[in-house]
Amino acid sequence: MANNIKDQQDILTKLNIHTLNPMQQEAIAVIETTANTILLSPTGTGKTLGFSLPLLKSLDSDCNEVQALILVPTRELAIQIEQVIRTMGSGFKVNAVYGGRPMSKDKIEIKHNPAVLIGTPGRILDHFNSDRFSKESIKTLILDEFDKSLEQGFEDQMKSIIDQLPAISKRILTSATQGVSVPSFVKLDKPTTINYLNQNTPSKLAIKTVISPDKNKLKTLLSLLEHIGNEPGIIFCNFRDSISAVSEFLALHKISHTCFSGGMEQKERERALIKFRNGSSQVLLATDLAARGIDIPEMKFIIHYELPIHKEEFIHRNGRTARVNAKGTAYVLKWKDQLLPEFILNVKGVDISEKAPHKPQYWQTLFISGGRKDKISKGDIAGLFFKQGELDRHELGAIELKQDCAFVAVPLAKADDLVLNLNNTRLKKKKVRVTLL
DSSP states (O other), rough: OOOOOHHHHHHHHHOOSSOOOOOHHHHHHHHOOOOOEEEEEETTSOHHHHHHHHOOOOOTTTOOOOOOOEEOSSSHHHHHHHHHHTTTTTTTOOEEEOSSHHHHHHHTTTSSSSSEEEEEEHHHHHHHTTTTTTTOOOOEEEEHHHHHHHHHTOHHHHHHHHTTTTTOOOEEEEEEOOOOOOOOOGGSSSSSOOOOOOOOOOEEEEEEEEEEEEOOOOOHHHHHHHHHHHHHHHHEEEHHHHHHHHHHHHTTTTTTTEOOOOSSOOHHHHHHHHHTTTTOEEEEEEGGGGSSSOOOOOOOOEEESSSSSSSHHHHHHHHTTTTTTTOOEEEEEEEEOOOOOSSSSEEEEEOOOOOOOOOOOOOOEEEEEEOOOTOOOHHHHHHHHHTSSOOOOGOOOOEOOOSOOOEEEEEEGGGHHHHHHHTTEEEEEEOOOOOEO
């Protein structure tokens, strides 16, 4: 199953990580030697790497069955963990399965058993109940963001899954929230807890309030974005209707953005994140679905356009910026007579009258109708854009390769010509469509 197993240092070099942080070091040491582990650490501190490194080390390269199961509360978190483990390049097959996409895609991907299977409880249970693979070799169970899974009502599904796992010898539960009770069906006997939630490390997160003179905060939001400049960031709303209203306003004022909420189709959500990651859109306009477990780069800022209702939402929203070693700012946008929740304390106001220099949008995303199943690699795509597309190396942005398609960031000024020149050309042995996303 694995023909290219790498040691930890090789993996870290591939990920461009020089040293592990203290939490990751302790997590690896404990997980390797302990049957049951609870890992508590703030959002953005690298928990995925902390449990993935010892997980890969424990896998048997001679076993052709599923050996580890990672249960997650959201589709985006499943995709993120899959990408992280794939990027590690261990040689072990890893697949993510989740609701919101055709079951046929899952069947194709897991036809050859992955060593590591990641998924949301409902979709994993569908595969379990249909006996699509053996469960006898699944020895490691990871419940990532387990507090969110319990909150979203996955308890019955998780119990049914765990009851079908006869060989579990290692359990790892992670969370960025403390005080969540673990149900007895998890069978977490005498766990070792690694707790980094209350470390006395100086926070690099600045929280600032922005006062709107009116209840309608749209004009103040625009002024704030103009003050911040062209940095990427997330605007959080509580409701889908709010996202629609804010999106219409941002479009009217030519603020490049994408929307992200539970009301969107899975494909739309994935593509919104792709455009945000590669710089084709400046702002992600989102509900709390984006507050945790999504694969996005370091954020310079987040904006609470609508104030969170609970402390946990405030913590997780803020966790999208000032991650690991970086600095970031969370702006609390309130109208002048609005009272702040009790969990938002001692927040200083900020003057947003000064505007930052405006830089026009540079990137545009192109869609390619071919992917991994067509034996297409990122190198093949880069070659097409360099040779036939005549791009210079600095003009080729991020490439995201999926099972059946790919997405490429190119200069906005050249996007239409590239579509004209590259559409219906051959990539490997496949004739591909190239279109604007």
